Amino acid sequence: MKNNKLRVLHVIKTLSLGGAEVNLFNLSQAIDTNKFEIHIGYSYGGEFETRFKQLGVRLFKYSNTAYKVKSLASLIIIFRILRYIFKNKIQIVHTHNFNAHVWGGIAARLSGVKVIEHVHDYRYEEPLYLEKRGVRPDQFRLAKYFAKLSDSIVVLTKNNKNLLLRNRIASDRKIKMLLNGINPKFNQSVDGYELRKKHCIPADRRIIFAAARISQEKNIGAVIDIAEISVQRCDKVIFVIAGDGPLKNELEENVKKRNLDNIVRFIGFCPNVKEFLKISNIFIQPTLLELHSITMIEAMSMGVPVLVSQGVGCNDYFITHGENGFLLDPYKPEVWAQTINLLLDNQSLSNTIGNAGSKLIENECDIKKTVKNIENLYYDLVSTM
Numbered sequence: 442m443k444n445n446k447l448r449v450l451h452v453i454k455t456l457s458l459g460g461a462e463v464n465l466f467n468l469s470q471a472i473d474t475n476k477f478e479i480h481i482g483y484s485y486g487g488e489f490e491t492r493f494k495q496l497g498v499r500l501f502k503y504s505n506t507a508y509k510v511k512s513l514a515s516l517i518i519i520f521r522i523l524r525y526i527f528k529n530k531i532q533i534v535h536t537h538n539f540n541a542h543v544w545g546g547i548a549a550r551l552s553g554v555k556v557i558e559h560v561h562d563y564r565y566e567e568p569l570y571l572e573k574r575g576v577r578p579d580q581f582r583l584a585k586y587f588a589k590l591s592d593s594i595v596v597l598t599k600n601n602k603n604l605l606l607r608n609r610i611a612s613d614r615k616i617k618m619l620l621n622g623i624n625p626k627f628n629q630s631v632d633g634y635e636l637r638k639k640h641c642i643p644a645d646r647r648i649i650f651a652a653a654r655i656s657q658e659k660n661i662g663a664v665i666d667i668a669e670i671s672v673q674r675c676d677k678v679i680f681v682i683a684g685d686g687p688l689k690n691e692l693e694e695n696v697k698k699r700n701l702d703n704i705v706r707f708i709g710f711c712p713n714v715k716e717f718l719k720i721s722n723i724f725i726q727p728t729l730l731e732l733h734s735i736t737m738i739e740a741m742s743m744g745v746p747v748l749v750s751q752g753v754g755c756n757d758y759f760i761t762h763g764e765n766g767f768l769l770d771p772y773k774p775e776v777w778a779q780t781i782n783l784l785l786d787n788q789s790l791s792n793t794i795g796n797a798g799s800k801l802i803e804n805e806c807d808i809k810k811t812v813k814n815i816e817n818l819y820y821d822l823v824s825t826m
Contacts, residue, residue, distance in 0.1 A: 446475075447477050447478070447820070447823060448480065448531050448532050449533045450522075450534050451481045452535070452541040453538055455485055456489040456493065460734070461559075461561035463735050464537075468812060469496055469498050470496060471622075472816065477819070483500070483502060483503070484506065484508070484518075485504065488712065503521045510540050515544060519551075522545055526554060532555070532823055533555045533819055533822060534549035537559050538561065542591075546587060556592050557818065558588065562581075564584035565601040565605055566578075573729075574658045574729040575658045576657075585608065591611070593617055594616050595618075595619050595818075597732040597754070598618075598732055598754050598755045621738060622807060622812065623807075625799075627719070633720040636716060636717070637720070640681070640706060646679040647679075648722055650683070650717055650718060650745075651683070651726060652736045653736070654685070655682070655688045655692060660750075663771060664705070665695060665696060672701075675782055675785055680704060681721075683708050689709075714736055718740050718745055721740070722791070724748070726747070726750065728753060730753065731750070733755050733759070734749070734754070738806050741765070743799070744795035744798065746795045748780055748781070751769055751770055765800075767780050
């Protein structure tokens with residue numbers, strides 16, 4: 442029986458838990474499998490490997506370890522991807538992460554198939570902007586050259602699009618701006634008592650939740666500052682931080698030195714953030730660098746009021762301050778503490794903000810809408826082959 446499905450190979454660095462991986466999983470879960478045959482090439486496994494297998498997605502491991510683009514191993518990786526493209530008659534290569542784009546993009550070009558460059562990282566941010574936020578811009582210095590491999594570039598923010606246009610890296614026709622999408626409905630029941638018990642959270646504490654990679658650009662240290670100020674006004678709160686990263690041990694020591702052990706709780710890797718959001722009162726994200734946070738839109742979809750950084754990623758034109766969330770200066774913890782206490786003191790306001798946020802996600806970030814745009818992009822590219 443002839444297979445008329447459009448065959449797409451996604452190339453990503455890993456299947457560990459991260460924004461790009463979550464986004465790819467959401468896309469793979471929602472795409473019409475009667476029309477599309479999805480393949481995923483990756484270098485090593487992680488938390489999502491089993492989940493993708495359960496979806497029935499065809500997985501292809503092009504390497505068992507992590508390599509840099511400048512490594513000689515890149516030649517072997519490109520050859521393996523190229524061979525996979527020919528063997529499986531791939532029609533579109535859809536890349537994620539910068540390294541994956543280099544390897545997948547070159548292999549696609551050599552095989553004559555179309556390339557979509559999906560930007561989940563900071564390759565198209567200004568170098569000085571990145572340096573000020575603790576990210577080395579040199580890792581992306583070749584991005585503008587490898588953009589020439591792309592038939593279409595999907596970005597999440599206006600800043601990314603403007604940089605591409607300003608520096609004449611890509612034409613307006615070539616750039617597509619698409620927000621991340623999620624399933625806005627969460628019907629899974631959560632045993633709040635057991636979840637609190639597992640993490641030693643007293644039943645009378647209201648939960649302020651944060652989830653991120655614990656690194657400099659995510660500014661998790663600010664959460665500790667916010668907690669210290671906030672607790673002076675309301676002592677029946679606990680700040681729960683989910684995630685791991687290079688600064689985790691240092692920040693945990695900081696909490697102990699400031700005698701905030703009962704106020705700030707690090708819970709490490711959280712396999713299902715939505716479960717914790719279900720029992721949270723407020724979500725905060727004082728990050729210095731972000732594009733379009735999936736955790737933020739998950740929180741909003743569940744009616745949890747969000748406090749996020751002003752002037753970061755797409756926040757300023759996605760969130761309407763005081764209506765469906767709050768935009769705050771990430772360098773002013775006292776303002777975050779005041780806003781948290783305002784919401785804790787006014788349940789009506791908290792409900793209004795949460796409901797408006799939920800409505801925004803339902804209208805703008807439903808994964809069905811995102812996938813439809815991606816599917817149309819696939820068809821547009823194939824029609825020009």
